[in-house]
Amino acid sequence: MAAWIVPAAAQGLPMEGRSYLVLQSRQPTRDARQVEVLEFFAYSCGHCNAFEPMIDSWQKKLPRDVLFRRIPVAFRDDLVVHQKLYFAMEAMGLVEQLHPKVFAAIHAERKKLDTPDQIGAFIAANGVDRVRFLQVLDSFSIAAKVKQASALASGYAIEGTPSIGVNGRWLTSGSLAGSNPQSLAVAEYLIGLARKGG
Numbered sequence: 001m002a003a004w005i006v007p008a009a010a011q012g013l014p015m016e017g018r019s020y021l022v023l024q025s026r027q028p029t030r031d032a033r034q035v036e037v038l039e040f041f042a043y044s045c046g047h048c049n050a051f052e053p054m055i056d057s058w059q060k061k062l063p064r065d066v067l068f069r070r071i072p073v074a075f076r077d078d079l080v081v082h083q084k085l086y087f088a089m090e091a092m093g094l095v096e097q098l099h100p101k102v103f104a105a106i107h108a109e110r111k112k113l114d115t116p117d118q119i120g121a122f123i124a125a126n127g128v129d130r131v132r133f134l135q136v137l138d139s140f141s142i143a144a145k146v147k148q149a150s151a152l153a154s155g156y157a158i159e160g161t162p163s164i165g166v167n168g169r170w171l172t173s174g175s176l177a178g179s180n181p182q183s184l185a186v187a188e189y190l191i192g193l194a195r196k197g198g
Contacts, residue, residue: 014172056100066191
């Protein structure tokens with residue numbers, strides 16, 4: 001399999017326990033016919049902010065048999081609102097338009113976006129119907145998605161972000177792989193394992 005970032009072979013093959021971890025119990029995936037890649041991220045995370053342009057470019061080049069999904073993580077109760085923010089954008093088809101802008105608002109413009117009022121002002125400033133968005137943000141379906149995301153993060157034993165889960169079986173991250181860019185090369189290796197039925 002061709003590597004899109006750093007050829008794994010150039011670094012030596014990724015090693016289990018060093019470059020990636022095997023999950024103790026297999027996690028559910030959305031479609032058994034596709035290899036699923038999950039990016040566990042948090043809007044409050046500076047490393048995720050720096051990594052976002054790279055992983056976004058990478059995921060757009062993934063083969064058609066690979067399903068890429070972003071999973072927002074909240075390590076504190078006061079950051080659950082950021083999970084809701086992502087899933088509300090996803091539900092309204094706004095991720096492409098607004099996902100990088102949320103990172104910029106929090107990390108470059110120093111906006112907290114941690115209350116519905118702050119989120120509403122941000123959304124309205126970006127040309128989105130504030131009332132409708134806040135209704136979606138506070139909906140039962142978004143609460144259910146937050147619960148599912150938290151269960152996935154727990155199942156993958158996420159301790160930090162950004163982290164990359166592959167096909168319900170493996171986990172890699174910048175701290176495991178050596179750097180966030182290198183974690184993409186490890187993810188490519190794991191995609192190859194998944195394709196071979198590994």
